[in-house]
Amino acid sequence: MSISVKNLSKHYDQQKAVDSISFEALPGRILGFLGPNGAGKSTTMRMLTGYLMPTSGIAEVSNQNIISQSIEAKKHIGYLPENTPLYTEMYVKEFLSFVGETYKLNNIASRVDEVIKLVGLTPEQHKKISMLSKGYRQRVGLAQAIIHNPDVLILDEPTSGLDPNQLVDIRALIKELGKNKTVIISTHIMQEVEAICDDIIIINKGKIVANDSLEGIKKAYHQDSLEEIFRKLTA
């Protein structure tokens, strides 16, 4: 079991951003995390990756407890935060080498070249990150998430703000990565879910309202349009 979450909660004073959710994610499958803005998607991802401390509950990533074995757990996770924060004053290669060093990788230079090729950054590899367009920054974000070849990838809105060509490229890349990793992506785009996700979790006001495979959820609601199901569950 790559990710297992039990009764995970995050409260801010009285507000329950995430309210006792439980789910599991399996290797080789891509899990789509859906929900309206403010539903708790990012908060959940931030707890899994160790940025936020859960108020209560347990979560394990590759059998490592995210609180008591946080450093070990973090080594197994590749994370792309929302809005792709990057050190924009650094050069692409310099930044990726830095990330590689934080994971204490060997042969960093060759690994950096590998991921640059993998995410299609080759034409821009000698530029400063601040010079890159949004699409290429997104690729840098993905490259830093996969540089240590993690078992688990957590991507928070990896395709927001991309043009249709870039969308297709990035989706294909995520799909490729999902073949042997556990991938969780959050998104608002229903076509994207249809295109790449195997499983779906819909979250609303901090609670899980649906957790099923893509086919399963369509069958359960006798609906072929994911958009309709989403509206029904969260509106």
Place this chain on the structure above:
Amino acid sequence: MYAVFKRELFSFLSSMVAYITIGIFLLISGLLLWFFPDTSILDYGYAEMGGFFSLAPYLFMFLIPAITMRSFAEERREGTYELLITKPITVSQIIVAKFLASLVLVFFSLIPTFVYCYSISKLGFPEGNIDSGAVIGSYIGLFFLGAAFTAMGIFASALTKNQVIAFVICAALCAFAFLGFDYTSQLPFLQNFQNSILSFGINQHYASISRGVLDTRDLIYFITLTVLFLVFTKVTIGGKR
């Protein structure tokens, strides 16, 4: 931890931060020490470094906040802190790495001033007649003072996402730690505690080391002060999760 330290130091050196702060430090101390007649060593007539060492803490009060203000404030504003903390590094390692990178920069700003020391010793009569014990002691004192100010700056930067606020808080903290206790001790109703209040201030310990007497109590004072503010930083950053 080394990766973060290296990145921080390179970002200082590849941006203008390092050159401008060190440059201004050298410009002001050079002008005051050699050029303006009121404070110039040449007009003073005694070949000693005392002028520089009494001036440097005041320059550090403005330069160190300028170096440290970005460390956490900028990362948290840009969101890169999320990137950093989700790597397999602990909060303590990040804090120490940032502290050391800033401290190295402070150290870099001191290196060129060895030229002053050399020039003054050449100006002495007979040549080379300089109180080397006091000079070495003062440099050690200044370095420890810089370390304490840097820790305060890192702490101030952790309090806010706004770099200007971080700068002002740090400058105020440094000024208070350096001078505040001296002034407080002069209040009439605190007369009885004057000595103990004075001993909380940086000034007394700095002056004591500057005499060339390395007292372990002074060193312990500086190390405690530095570690204390790094611990405060950890509590502040940790509390925001």
